[in-house]
Amino acid sequence: MGRSLRIGSVKGVPIRVHWSFPLLVVLVILPTGAKTTTRSLAEGLIWIAALFVCIVIHELSHSFVARRRGFSVRDIVLLPIGGVSEITGLPGAPADELAIAIAGPLANVALALLLALVGYAAGAVMWPPAILAGAVVSRLMWANLLLAGFNLLPAIPMDGGRVLRALLSRRRDDLRATVLAVQIGRFIGLAMVLAGVRYDLWLSFIGLFVFVGAGAERQAAAVRAAVGGLKVSDVMVQDPTTLEVSFPLSVVAPFLQASPGRVLPVVDRGRYVGLIAADRVTGPPGAFLVADATDRDAPALSPDDPLYPIAVECLIACRRRAAAVLEDGRVVGVLYGPHLEAALHRGTTSLGTSRIGR
Ligand SMILES: [Zn+2]
Structure with a gap:
């Protein structure tokens, strides 16, 4: 998600700050205008910091529940409008989505109860709400x-919208539940944009975020529906030609030209080493053998990996043209980007969606 700076991590979950985050500080300080003093500035910054500690706790709750249910958490990104947990493989089963989504707001309720106790013990005035x-x-x-x-x-992609989608998916398939949740989400997002113009532009920003995010959820659901249940082995090219590391580069060009994606796996006495592409076949200056022009960092998949999200993230999100498919270190196939895109396209057009997001 755009450019962001890592500021630390909690139990292995990296916490990052998005480049647009300082905008918040400027926007909070600007309205006070000429009356800004060092003291009011310091108080404003402490207030923002305290608020964002609560937001980080909210996001960590999502992340920890997700991790306990077997999802991997990439990081938490702080934006001016709040935090976002980047969790791969969501939404998962409805019960998982429900538990992960509800964990964040529950953390805030728990924090509020704790603060109420502290306030009561300290004799602070807690009423009326301010x-x-x-x-x-x-x-x-x-x-x-x-x-x-x-x-x-209940506006997807907000937590309440995910709770709604999880509840809706109990009696419908994932795509139908998402479409319904997205329609409700877009309606609420639009209402927030309009209400924001009247009351507070901040609300418009969040409404816009909800409106756009709801569309992205719909596309993701279309992709899941299109390739749901399909595995890498369903789309890969089986038993491809393999090139030995010791082959001279001068003889392999015809094999590469004849392969579907002009990329072939390279092996060392049968064990997988990397991929070689036709446009790299000259290799670095002085290259003579296949080993010299082999991309050893090329992605590798297992035949049982699901096409979505693992293969999609492996190839399309990382802009790779092909991935080797391995079983016990031996090449059993190659998954080519165009074949994967074609499978996604077939599925999404049959569902009435013209394109998938990148
Ligand atoms: Zn949340």
Whole structure:
């Protein structure tokens, strides 16, 4: 997700700050204009920091529940409008999606209860609800309740929308449940954009994020439906020609030209080493053998890997042309990018969607 800077990690989950994040600091400070003092600036920054600690706890709750259910968590990215957990392989089964989605808002409710206890013990005034004025413990408590409530709006891709989709998928297939959740999400997103123009542009920003994000969810669901159940072995080219590392480069060009994606696997006495592409066949200056022009970092898959999301992320997201398919270190096939795209395209057009996202 765009450019971001790693600021640390919690239990192996990297936390990153998106480049647009400093915008928030500027936007919070600008409205006070001429009256800005060092003290009000410091208070503003501490307030933002406290709020974002709560947001990080919210995202970590999603991440830890996801990890316990077998998903891998890439990182947490902090944006001016909140945090995003990058978890691969979602949504998974409805029960998984429900548990992962609800974990974030529940963390904010728990934080609010904790802050209420602290506030009560310290004798702070906790009522009436206020976020912009009053004791910090009270402001933070109400902010956490607001975060929980706001995230539970049934607008996918927000947490409440994922809860809704998970509940809808109990009685429908994934695509139908998503389409319905997306329609509700877009309606709420549009209402937020319009309400934001009237009350607070911040709301418009988030509404726009919801509206665009809902469309992306629909496309992802179309891809899942298109290739759901398909494995790498269903689309790969089986038993491809392999080239030995010791072959002279001068003799392999015709084999590469004849292969479907002009990429072939390279082996060393039967064991897989890497891939070689027709346009790299000259290799570095002085290259003489296949070994010299072999890409040893080329991606490799297993025949039982699902096409979505593993093969899609391996080839399309990383802009690779082919991946070797291995079983016990031996080449059993090659998955070519165009074949994978064709499989996705066949599926998505038959579902009435013209293109998939990249
Ligand atoms: Zn969340």
